[in-house]
Amino acid sequence: MRFIVGYTSTPTGRDALALGIRLARAARAQLDLVLVVNLPEREAGDGPADDEYSRKLRATAQQWLDDAARSIPAGVEFATHLVDAESFAEGLLDAARDLGARFLVIGAAHGGLLGRIAAGSVAGALLHSAEVPVVLAPAGWATRPSAVDEPISRISCAIGARVGAAHLLDEALGVARRVGAPLRLVSLVGLDQEDGTARPDALEAGRRHAETLLQAATEQLPSDIEVSTDVAVAGGVEAAVAAIDWDPAEVVLLGSSRLASPRRLFLGSTAAQMLRELPVPVVVVPSAAR
Template sequence: MRYVVGITMDNRGRDAVSLALALAQTTLSSHRVELDLVHVLRGVPPEQAGSKPEREYQKLCLEEAEQWMAKTHDLVPKTIRSTTSVHFADSMAAGLIDKATSCPCDLIIVGAASHGPLRRFTIGSVANALLHSSPVPVALAPSGYLPPSRLTRLSCALGMRPGAEVALNVATQSSVLHDVPLRLISLIALDSRTEDVERTDAARDHAKKLLLRASQSVEDATEVMVDVALGRSIESAIEKLTWDDGEIVLIGSSRLAKNRSIFMGTTANKMLRSLPVPMVVVPRYHAADFISDNGISI
């Protein structure tokens, strides 16, 4: 497996590395992870610059980036395979997608905006671009994220609309891959004036069906549980759930997303405001993709 980790010269880069290590260190030995640490510089390589001043400037930026990447590489234990590179592109998001699509990649990992509150998300321009265009899953580390000794649980937020099966398939395979329990969560935002009993009952029934399906899928490979949270908003529903420090949340893309592409919907945006743990957004896949790719996991 290969993770492309977006490295910036601030705390976001360290947050991204921390999340990459948390994932890599719990992956089964049969699926060793290689971390591709990537820093993106805007523009073209020095040798392609159109003028001498531009060549000198790009060369200076490259030297500074290489020094930073060498320090970042020291954060990765020698037991985990890792490489570093500096890539030139029109934007960091474009550069990371270039690297992710240059050879098989399972995940792009980036940090939240550096001005975000501790252990919360503030989506910067890089993450925003990735969460609306990436062809591979994107993991977002909250500000100030510290790697746990190991992952303790994978949660998967599932709605009732078509497409939830995609996120469920990725979540079940990933929970087995990382040898952690799987929690299925259903968030219900109730009207401020009346509690929609029928909608709540329907959501609970749907969650039970997904629980049965996930349990059958993983057999005895891992534990599967379900949590249904009610609140006056998605944010308040999230706050009623308990969260482990070693937990990661996985969600699917909006129905507006193109096949094999991410488009983060309104519910996911609302979740980000309250989540204290990393989030992974998976692209929208057609059912045939799971057959041709022999399963998709992060």
Template sequence: MRFIVGYTATPAGSDALALGARLARSWGATLDIVLVLHSEHRPTLVPSDAGYDRFLHDRSEGWLADAARRVPAEVTTRTHLVYADTFSAGLMDTAGSLGAMLIVIGAAHDGIFGRFTLGSVAADLLHSSSVPVALAPIGTADAGHALGISRMTCTIGTKAGSEVLLAAGIRFAAAAHVPLRLVSLVAVDLPGGVEDKLVSKHGAIHAQEVLNYAAARLPESVVATADVVFGDSIEQAIGSLDWNPDEIVLVGSSRLAQPRRLFLGSTAAKMLRALPVPMIVVPRESHLTQGI
């Protein structure tokens, strides 16, 4: 198992590195730290400066070496300096060539501490990546909590693709040997005007269904629980839940996405703004679900 960190020598890069190290340690994965430079191919009207190119290459190698030193010794780490037309394209190409199962990136640092603000790289990846993308909120590197994962939370609605997300949640929780919390979004998915009693009933039934599904597939060492969230909005519903500082949330790609591709839907985008913990967005038909 290999995880990729999209690294830059910035606070966002440090956040991504910290989250990548936590995930790799918990799941026993190799951590590939990738720094992307703009492609060496230039238009003919732009002269090449060999001296500057060499300086930039050497400086980038130094940044990668420094990043690798900050990863715990028990995590197998490799560094890669790649060239591509865009940062996101370089990460996706590298993920494909290495057979990586996850890409980890940091937030644009113009938002609120503990929240995620989409930058151009994140936006590109969340609309085109063929592998899951983990998003490290601002301040992940400075959070100060124990390295690791205490719980996986999987947000399950009633729309197409939920079974894929649930299968990924089962696999992640089992690999990390942590509890799996299943959060039913039925109360949010239902149209307005539905009576509260009916909403509560549908939510409870759905939560029990996904819990039964997970319990039948999880190893005995992993405990699963189910909650139903209510609220007039996604943000309000997510805010009603308790969150451990070192848990991870799984959300699914929009049903509008092409098979094996991400597309961040409106629900996931709203959750992204409200969540105080890292999020992993899983594509439809993800290879994470194979064998489950």
């Protein structure tokens, strides 16, 4: 299994690297640090000065990768890659395909709230086109105590009853098995309305849905992995997220919109609202094959 970290020598890149190290350790996976270089296109008449600029740019980028590699703890298998592409998102998508990556890890956009995830242009592009799950690190993740070596305390899976829910549950089961962490299934049935609000009977519907999920997960996971449920019911997505207890050391899985193309990401409105409110790392999972 391979995890790609979209790296830049910035706080955003360091957040992604810290989370990538932690996840690679937990999943016993290889870490691939990818730094995308946007070299200027050569035109007729370009001279030695242009070649020198490109060489210096690549040398600087390689130095950033080398510096980042020195911060990776012993025992974590890794490789570094310089990728030429017209955009950061395009380079990461190409690298994910070329390397056969299982997950793609990036940081939050610069300028967002500390401890929250602001999806900038790169995240926006990946969250609407990636073919592998995209993991987002909250702003400031690298500055947390034990950001790299803290065990994953829990895998939470926010799941409704719409098309694609079964695929998301399968993904959550696989992650929980791989990292050996407890699994919590958060029922979003009460928020499956077009306006994101809960009906008066949503609590009961959410509870029934949670019990169904609990039974399905318990049957498929080893007995030593604890499974629990929670029900998200409130007057809107933000309020529902705020009403649920989130452990700083957990990871949350969200699914793609039902409008997503097969095996691709497309962030829906409910997931987008949750993403802005969640104070923990988030994994957004592509849709299933049809």
